[in-house]
Amino acid sequence: MIVPDFFTTDPDWAAYAVKHGFPLLPDKDVDRPSLPPLDARSWDFKAIRNANAASEASWSRDHPLSTVGYETFLTDIQVRDGSLCSVKVSWPAKPRLHRQCGSATAPASSSPLPVLFVTHGGGFVQGTHQTEEAWLLWPIYERFDLVIVSVEYRLAPEHKFPTWIEDSWDVLLQLLQDATQFLPANCAIQVNPKTLYLAGSSSGGGISAVLSHLCRDHGIPVSGAILNVPVLCDYREIPPTTPHTKKGEASYEQCIGTFSDSRGLMAVWDMIRPSPEAQPDPFASPLLGNLSNLPPHIICVAGQDPLRDEGLQYAKKLQQQDTPVRLHVYPGVPHNFAQFWELKACRRFWDDLQRGMEWLLAKTEECQKFECTINRR
Numbered sequence: 225m226i227v228p229d230f231f232t233t234d235p236d237w238a239a240y241a242v243k244h245g246f247p248l249l250p251d252k253d254v255d256r257p258s259l260p261p262l263d264a265r266s267w268d269f270k271a272i273r274n275a276n277a278a279s280e281a282s283w284s285r286d287h288p289l290s291t292v293g294y295e296t297f298l299t300d301i302q303v304r305d306g307s308l309c310s311v312k313v314s315w316p317a318k319p320r321l322h323r324q325c326g327s328a329t330a331p332a333s334s335s336p337l338p339v340l341f342v343t344h345g346g347g348f349v350q351g352t353h354q355t356e357e358a359w360l361l362w363p364i365y366e367r368f369d370l371v372i373v374s375v376e377y378r379l380a381p382e383h384k385f386p387t388w389i390e391d392s393w394d395v396l397l398q399l400l401q402d403a404t405q406f407l408p409a410n411c412a413i414q415v416n417p418k419t420l421y422l423a424g425s426s427s428g429g430g431i432s433a434v435l436s437h438l439c440r441d442h443g444i445p446v447s448g449a450i451l452n453v454p455v456l457c458d459y460r461e462i463p464p465t466t467p468h469t470k471k472g473e474a475s476y477e478q479c480i481g482t483f484s485d486s487r488g489l490m491a492v493w494d495m496i497r498p499s500p501e502a503q504p505d506p507f508a509s510p511l512l513g514n515l516s517n518l519p520p521h522i523i524c525v526a527g528q529d530p531l532r533d534e535g536l537q538y539a540k541k542l543q544q545q546d547t548p549v550r551l552h553v554y555p556g557v558p559h560n561f562a563q564f565w566e567l568k569a570c571r572r573f574w575d576d577l578q579r580g581m582e583w584l585l586a587k588t589e590e591c592q593k594f595e596c597t598i599n600r601r
Contacts (some may be wrong), residue, residue: 230475230527231478234556236568241483259481264349264491268454269381274321280354287357292365293317294372296531297408301375303394310376311395312353336416338447338588340364341399342374343392343435345426345560347455347492349380359425359563360452364575370582371415373399373406375379377431380496384506393438400444419588422449426559428533428569429454431539433510436518442447447591448517448584450577452520453526453559456534457511458493459486461504463537475532484559486530500572515541520587524562527555550583552576559579 233248241248289296289304295317302310315337343360344351353374357365357491361372377391399406403415420439423431429451439446473491497508505514511534521542526533538550554569563571574581 227523230555235556262491263488264495312374319349336414338419340372340421343424343431345428372379409590425452450522452524457509479530529559
């Protein structure tokens with residue numbers, strides 16, 4: 225059996241990396257230096273977050289959502305321990321002739337809009353609302369009329385596992401119970417909480433995966449999930465990709481010392497779960513949980529990403545459960561390639577994402593028509 229080579233560096237990425245001074249290592253393991261592990265406990269998270277926030281704030285000033293026809297509203301939602309989580313809600317400022325769930329042409333003001341619930345990336349230790357706007361949401365804003373709800377969950381290491389999942393779940397439940405508390409008083413937008421999509425990148429993709437499991441377990445319908453380069457398994461619990469995978473070909477091994485250095489996420493896992501339990505925790509490793517009866521999925525995987533193997537395995541397990549899955553693999557590019565808009569792979573990602581969102585919406589319409597037919601009998 226031939227195992228596909230997703231790791232070999234994409235020439236377009238190589239040229240971009242050289243241009244911007246990003247690290248590139250030879251593809252052959254024999255040439256790779258032996259690098260020591262990292263210790264996340266020594267990191268200055270305040271400085272990391274401040275630098276990230278400054279960069280994202282600058283990006284947001286250059287990319288106001290008004291340029292893609294969206295308005296926004298910030299609010300705080302209380303979670304189970306009384307803490308407040310920032311929530312950003314975005315919706316189309318006026319009707320547009322883009323696909324909406326259930327109607328391709330109905331005005332946004334008269335037709336309740338589907339909800340896209342977003343959990344941001346950042347390795348559980350950083351990230352803001354703006355993280356996903358640059359990484360995942362922009363092509364969706366450009367083309368679709370949705371109510372997009374983003375939650376800034378609390379972060380590690382100040383908060384213990386699984387706080388970020390509990391915060392996201394608490395906010396989602398309140399959104400589904402009463403969406404009006406998430407909108408300004410004068411907002412004319414109607415929300416259809418029964419048409420719910422989940423989305424996130426990296427750690428946010430992992431949280432979205434867990435939320436889809438929780439929704440299933442609590443009888444909450446989910447119309448689809450978009451998992452972009454998701455964190456789906458504690459690296460110490462990842463099963464072998466295939467019986468044919470050779471030593472050094474697993475994604476965590478291949479990506480040591482690359483731009484998406486495996487050692488960073490390994491250090492975070494070591495910090496947030498210093499002593500993994502004997503049995504895998506599905507909140508940490510949804511890959512190893514119950515994957516039956518889940519909604520249609522779009523899963524995007526990067527070839528030079530430590531998370532590659534778990535994304536591929538998750539897609540395969542969903543397919544084995546007869547769950548509709550669109551899997552997109554971008555060979556030879558790093559974990560966050562979709563933040564570099566100049567890359568050809570990023571442009572393919574945008575196209576795949578827009579086509580995928582169309583696919584999810586169409587599947588939702590099919591289900592609604594079927595349910596309507598059943599109810600009339």
